[in-house]
Amino acid sequence: MNKILIINTGGTIGMVHKEKGNPLSPLIPAKNWNEIAGIYPVLETFNTDYVQLKDLIDSSNMNSEIWIEIAEIIEKSYCDYIGFVVLHGTDTMAYSASALSFMLKNLEKPVIFTGSQVPMQYPRSDALQNLITAIQIASAEDLGLPVVPEVCIFFRDNLYRGNRARKLDATNYFGFSTPNYPVLATAGSELMFETKYIKNRPTGEFYVEKSLEPDVMIVQLFPGFNHSILKSLFSQGNCSIKGIVLKTYGNGNAPTGKDFLDTLKWISEKGVLIVNVTQCSTGMVKLGLYEASAGLLDTGVISGTDMTPEAAITKLMFLLGKYKDPKKVNVLMQEELNGEQSLSHYLINVESENLLEKKHKIHIQIPERSNLKKLKNAVFYIKNIYFGEKFDRSAVISITVKSTDNYLSKSFEKTVFSNGEDMILDIYEFLKKLAKFENNLDIVVESDHEISWDKINLSIYTGV
Numbered sequence: 001m002n003k004i005l006i007i008n009t010g011g012t013i014g015m016v017h018k019e020k021g022n023p024l025s026p027l028i029p030a031k032n033w034n035e036i037a038g039i040y041p042v043l044e045t046f047n048t049d050y051v052q053l054k055d056l057i058d059s060s061n062m063n064s065e066i067w068i069e070i071a072e073i074i075e076k077s078y079c080d081y082i083g084f085v086v087l088h089g090t091d092t093m094a095y096s097a098s099a100l101s102f103m104l105k106n107l108e109k110p111v112i113f114t115g116s117q118v119p120m121q122y123p124r125s126d127a128l129q130n131l132i133t134a135i136q137i138a139s140a141e142d143l144g145l146p147v148v149p150e151v152c153i154f155f156r157d158n159l160y161r162g163n164r165a166r167k168l169d170a171t172n173y174f175g176f177s178t179p180n181y182p183v184l185a186t187a188g189s190e191l192m193f194e195t196k197y198i199k200n201r202p203t204g205e206f207y208v209e210k211s212l213e214p215d216v217m218i219v220q221l222f223p224g225f226n227h228s229i230l231k232s233l234f235s236q237g238n239c240s241i242k243g244i245v246l247k248t249y250g251n252g253n254a255p256t257g258k259d260f261l262d263t264l265k266w267i268s269e270k271g272v273l274i275v276n277v278t279q280c281s282t283g284m285v286k287l288g289l290y291e292a293s294a295g296l297l298d299t300g301v302i303s304g305t306d307m308t309p310e311a312a313i314t315k316l317m318f319l320l321g322k323y324k325d326p327k328k329v330n331v332l333m334q335e336e337l338n339g340e341q342s343l344s345h346y347l348i349n350v351e352s353e354n355l356l357e358k359k360h361k362i363h364i365q366i367p368e369r370s371n372l373k374k375l376k377n378a379v380f381y382i383k384n385i386y387f388g389e390k391f392d393r394s395a396v397i398s399i400t401v402k403s404t405d406n407y408l409s410k411s412f413e414k415t416v417f418s419n420g421e422d423m424i425l426d427i428y429e430f431l432k433k434l435a436k437f438e439n440n441l442d443i444v445v446e447s448d449h450e451i452s453w454d455k456i457n458l459s460i461y462t463g464v
Helices: 033-037 041-045 064-080 093-103 127-138 227-235 258-269 291-297 309-322 326-333 428-434
Strands: 004-010 015-017 027-029 048-057 083-087 111-114 151-155 158-161 185-187 191-193 216-220 243-248 273-278 343-350 353-365 375-383 395-403 409-416 423-426 440-453 455-463
Touching: 004 033, 004 064, 004 127, 033 041, 041 127, 048 064, 064 083, 064 093, 083 127, 093 111, 093 151, 093 309, 111 127, 127 151, 127 185, 127 191, 216 309, 227 258, 243 309, 258 273, 258 291, 273 309, 273 326, 291 375, 309 326, 343 353, 353 455, 375 395, 375 428, 375 440, 395 423, 409 423, 440 455
Parallel strands: 004 048, 004 083, 083 111, 111 151, 216 243, 243 273
Antiparallel strands: 015 027, 151 158, 158 185, 185 191, 343 455, 353 440, 375 423, 375 455, 395 409, 395 440
16 A cells, blocks of 8 residues: 555656667657666665556647546556656646646645656756655655645655646756745755645545546737737637636736727637736736726636646636536636635626716625635726716715625725726725625715716635
8 A cells, every 4th residue: 555656658757768778879768667767776665656658748749638547547546555656748747737736636645746857867867866756755654754635746856736836947957936836845855844835635535527628728918919810710610719818917917908808808708718817927917906907807807816827727628627607617717726826816796887876885795705804905996987978077986885784984085087987996904804794895986976887896815
């Protein structure tokens, strides 16, 4: 029972010379564990079994079908091993680790991905250290070390949460990082575990979710981005794309031009989910925090908070494969499922108010699962305020936010000068106080003019 199963998918770490003893012969995938371990007797001292995929691949050829094959190997062998080490090429390792983190449910054993920048048979290779340390981490239960019940990546001296990791360097031995999350362990003369960052062991029974939707894509914005190209793609009758990860600027900012936003809205209304993640290595999307991102809220784009692009695209594939209801996927994409994001985003929309009145009363029920006690940010947003066609001067709008029992209240004011203006309010401090009492809000919008608006929403970010 105290064995580790090594699963070889291919990649640099599992390459050997075609002619044994000839360092000038070309590299090919190893046929078995003995070929990999043969030149390093120390590897024979570990209590391991070995299995490899039906077809070993360069990681550039990784796909959802192979993720399912890896998951099925773990599923079949789960009760026979205390941990698993997956040998994998570095180029797509972060995608694979992210995908498996969503697929392996109630995982209570380590699944450690590792690889190398240089083949094991080369001098100065990083492969041996990576492999030995990955085996030791997977053997934690047997070695008296803290068990890491997660899908992880071990590379060079660091253990990373798999769905937080990114390959950031193509040649350096420190090729991976987790920009928005601490390392789970470091390997020096001893293995030092950061247990406060490691997930707790689950209590439910282990199982595997195998439905993945591969018809998704990643689109990165750049200055001068031609939105019509994107629209033409979805104008084709045979377009099967069901989801987009949109890599935006900074905190989730994008062009504010009407044509661009109309294109996103048109795509969203076709049932395509659009998830906003930042192009920056560090930081997160905060939809509605700035005007340059507020417009995206109206198009149906949703926040990916601080998910990596790798985690966002594989999470989208996982949820679209699991659920047929786009609204369900929309909600769950913004909530933490397995440690892939630091914040969960809850977007509460209020029906448009078409009546021109001087005073409007709105009631908002905040979902209990949002857990306001871990509130990190909250923005109240009124879109396209309208005073009537004859409006030709400024107006003062007063907004009072209060708890339903009137115990807490706070007022905001803004002078508006034309039809079509928006109003964005930071109500974080108020909701933080409200969290001690209830999850209901009453909002009163008053003006010295009769007003209406197109949309109101409340954007809430909470810790996980």
